[in-house]
Amino acid sequence: MSGRSERVRGKLSYAEAIREALDIAMDRDERVVLMGEDIGVYGGAFQVTGDLFGKYGPERVIDTPISELGGAGVAIGAAMTGLRPVFEFQFSDFAALAMEQIVNQAAKLRYMLGGAVSVPVVMRFPAGSGTGAAAQHSQSIEAWLGHVPGLKVVQPSTPEDAKGLLLSAIEDPDPVMIFEHKLLYKTKGHVPRGHYETPIGEAALRRIGHSLTIVATSIMARKSLSAAEELARQGIHADVIDLRSIRPIDRETVLASVRKTGRLMCVYEGVKTLGIGAEISAMVAESDAFDFLEAPIVRLGGAECPIPYNPELEKSVVPQEPDILEAARNLVQGRI
Amino acid sequence: MPVEVIMPKVDMDMASGKILAWHVSAGDEVSKGDPLFDIETDKAAMEVESPGDGILRFPVDEGAVVQIGRPVGWIYADGEVASDPPGGIPSSKDEFRQSVPGEATADGSRNNISSGPDNISGKFRASPLARSLARADGFEIATIVGTGPRGRIEAKDVRNYQARRESEADTSDALAVSESASGTGTPIILLHGFASDAKSWTRLESNLGQRPLVRMELPGHGRSQILKAVGFPDLAATVRQTFDGLNLDKAHLIGHSLGGALLLDLANARPDLVASLTLIAPAGLGPEINGELLAGILRATRSESLGPWLKKLVADESLVTESYVQAAMRDRMEQSTRAAQEAMADALFPDGVQAFDLRAALARVEVPTRILWGKQDRMIQWNHALRAPGRVAIHLLDGIGHMPQIEAPEEVARIIEANL
Structure with missing residues (x-):
């Protein structure tokens, strides 16, 4: 820690922050191993693992065959027997192939074996739309896994959180699912050096206001923040909560904000119906914060259809900044 | 979706208005801006224009007293099916209506809160915050006039009401x-x-x-x-x-x-x-x-x-x-x-x-x-x-x-x- 260059460095991208977290974790704990399709020599479908294969070799950066079910099963078994595997899916959509291992094994074993084992596996899921990858490579399925007791599910929206939540996940004794929005990989931000952990289950209040509460996840937190800047110029001041973790959910941060603002809007990319917004809305409706509501709750979520390939249609089926602006104005100015 | 015709607020302290007469009958075609009905308030009588084009359906009876912001009829687009009013029809005796809560749908529709008429007899639209404020102060929410969307009683309506009561208790019109x-x-x-x-x-x-x-x-x-x-x-x-x-x-x-x-x-x-x-x-x-x-x-x-x-x-x-x-x-x-x-x-x-x-x-x-x-x-x-x-x-x-x-x-x- 000597000299200016040690203390000051440029911003890192979200993908670089994840790679740095993996590197730090592998360096300090040899139980940490990486698994996934094309994560070794090729460096990962989104170049997240990069050159870690060169640094740690094929024993610790393991290319798995094209079988999500098999790969996930190996990672879970390795976790039960003492390793700390980080398993990368090429696309979160392919979790569907590995659901048996994730839902019926990883999430259940500690419970069913009376605590005799735990499954400290981390699974990384490149997620979301906006890359022109069409219906089978663009979904936001975090709510599927958020429905399963025994899993933890996080959605970092900044490079700093991508690193801190991954380091927390690796330390966690239970399976942690990390959803990384593909459009975020190239976004840059300040990332603290060295090892640090961002607690799982704590939301981040990104902006403080009094007119309404916006609870958003992943890339929608960024879009909401940007919309909130514009809203502020129009005299509408939003509390913007980046949920970061959907299981467990940071109930108190959401409720405290709703008690203050009396107006709640949820913004998320997953399909709106039976999604994260439904959970947040119900949580508020079931709590004392209900008594502070001044207007109906608003949810902005993905449309009830597969993600289209056509880029214009693709944009139209998930909330965009103008949608957030309009919905917030309608909510605050008493049009609903 | 039919256009709701609501009882307008035409002066500051108006809580409700009486339908004196309709200029058109149910089933008549109206255009936006046509004279639709006359109302009488405590202070004045005035003509209300049609808010849209279409067919007038389910007008409330002449002589009915309707709270401001509440529907007095609907205008349906040509060809729009109108088997029932959007939520139970008001009568002159009962100015409040069936509730049609906003439904979350799985069919891709936006989460519109129903803009149809609301309120089961004797119930009022009020925000939860307005209700808890009224409860805390021990007065009936029904005595307050709502100024929010569709006549919803909001916190500010309760606070204004409280302030008004306090100042009335003091001296009538003092500053x-x-x-x-x-x-x-x-x-x-x-x-x-x-x-x-x-x-x-x-x-x-x-x-x-x-x-x-x-x-x-x-x-x-x-x-x-x-x-x-x-x-x-x-x-x-x-x-x-x-x-x-x-x-x-x-x-x-x-x-x-x-x-x-x-x-x-x-x-x-x-x-x-x-x-x-x-x-x-x-x-x-x-x-x-x-x-x-x-x-x-x-x-x-x-x-x-x-x-x-x-x-x-x-x-x-x-x-x-x-x-x-x-x-x-x-x-x-x-x-x-x-x-x-x-x-x-x-x-x-x-x-x-x-x-x-x-x-x-x-x-x-x-x-x-x-x-x-x-x-x-x-x-x-x-x-x-x-x-x-x-x-x-x-x-x-x-x-x-x-x-x-x-x-x-x-x-x-x-x-x-x-x-x-």
């Missing part, structure tokens, strides 16, 4: 008064101008030394309630009533703009109780006033549109900072506040003319009187001051606009202090 905590000597009464409030004295107050201060606020301004009668004689009577309620032996009066005119009227009516009169850019000394500037301020619903007009109130426009404008806009956010001030402006300054003349009152007032005016005033011309009789002191301030108490508080305070 809100705030007093400084300490000070000795003859008290100073401060009355702000139109579309302002007691906060406009803050800068002057810190220069006024240790005298007790009593700030009044005009109806529909600051914390004062909205009054129905807003002509100059009504306002002057309210100011007198509020002043009498203070039971002071003697007071110095300082009024700005409209507040100046009202305190001049007060000094004329209560000469024995007034120690001195200071008029800052007072209204009432001539017909001219900048109607465009008044209208611009009244019209503004956002800080972006308010700011440019506020800047015209001062000579040095850098005084009007963005945060100042935002604070001013926050005070004007309530639609009811803006509506009340518009009604006042319409009565006091019709067509951009000062409709009241206090030159005769100024000629009669014998207490020591001075007029302060900024020579760059763009609201009321400073040369109105020249119409004052010879014993009135006139202070003309260079490089100052319509708000000397904000633009040059030290100098204004020095002039006032020297004469107290």
